[in-house]
Amino acid sequence: MPVTDAASFAAASGATQEVIADLSRFLEMLAAGNEVMNLVGPATIPDFWNRHAWDSAQLVPLAPEARIWADLGAGAGFPGLVLATLFKGRDGFHVHLVESMAKRCRFLQQVVDALALPATVHNTRAENLKLPVDIVTARACAPLNRLLGYARPYFQGGAQGLFLKGQDVASELEEATRYWDYEAETVPSESDPRGRIVRVRRLGRARKV
DSSP, rough: OOOOSSSHHHHOOOOHHHHHHHHHHHHHHHHHHHSSSSSSOOOGGGIIIIIIIIIHHTTTSTTTTEEEEETTOOTTTTTHHHHEEEEEEEEEEEEEEEEEEEHHHEEEEEHHHHHSSSSSEESSSSGGGOOSSEEEEEESOHHHHHHHHHHHHHHHTTTEEEEEEOTHHHHHHHHHHHTTEEEEEEEOOOSTTTTEOOOOOEEEEOOOO
């Protein structure tokens, strides 16, 4: 069943009424914030429940036991804020929102505070941190070869990666092999038939020949 609104999102994700209320408040804050800064494309806000909420929530079944996540280039909070909303109250669950732009960090912090989410906002570049996390994720952050560079400190700490990618994922994977020795697979996106989720289990530097 396609996700078109809050009810179909709840049916697809299993979200409670409390989660839907929090995400609805997040949507209100996103729409207001987008009036004064570039958070997401304005045309995507009416499709919030599929384009942003479900796009983020579909990661959960791929790492159901993960407790600590890092969202690199967190931007408007996708997928990080959605994950934090879904698992607010889950013992030990936490999301690190890593974002280099201060004004976006202020927005992220406003949402975290308003919804009392289990999340920490880090106003820095992703590669400057080495947080112990289970999963490192990102959406619309950078091409895969650069993104793996940003994520490398987290992989060195034992993390795996779940990266939301678009229709150019095949070329990004091929380009990344020039720089990285990695083990990855792609999973079809449930929110966009053109999209893929790249699961990276292992990451190292490519051998020079």
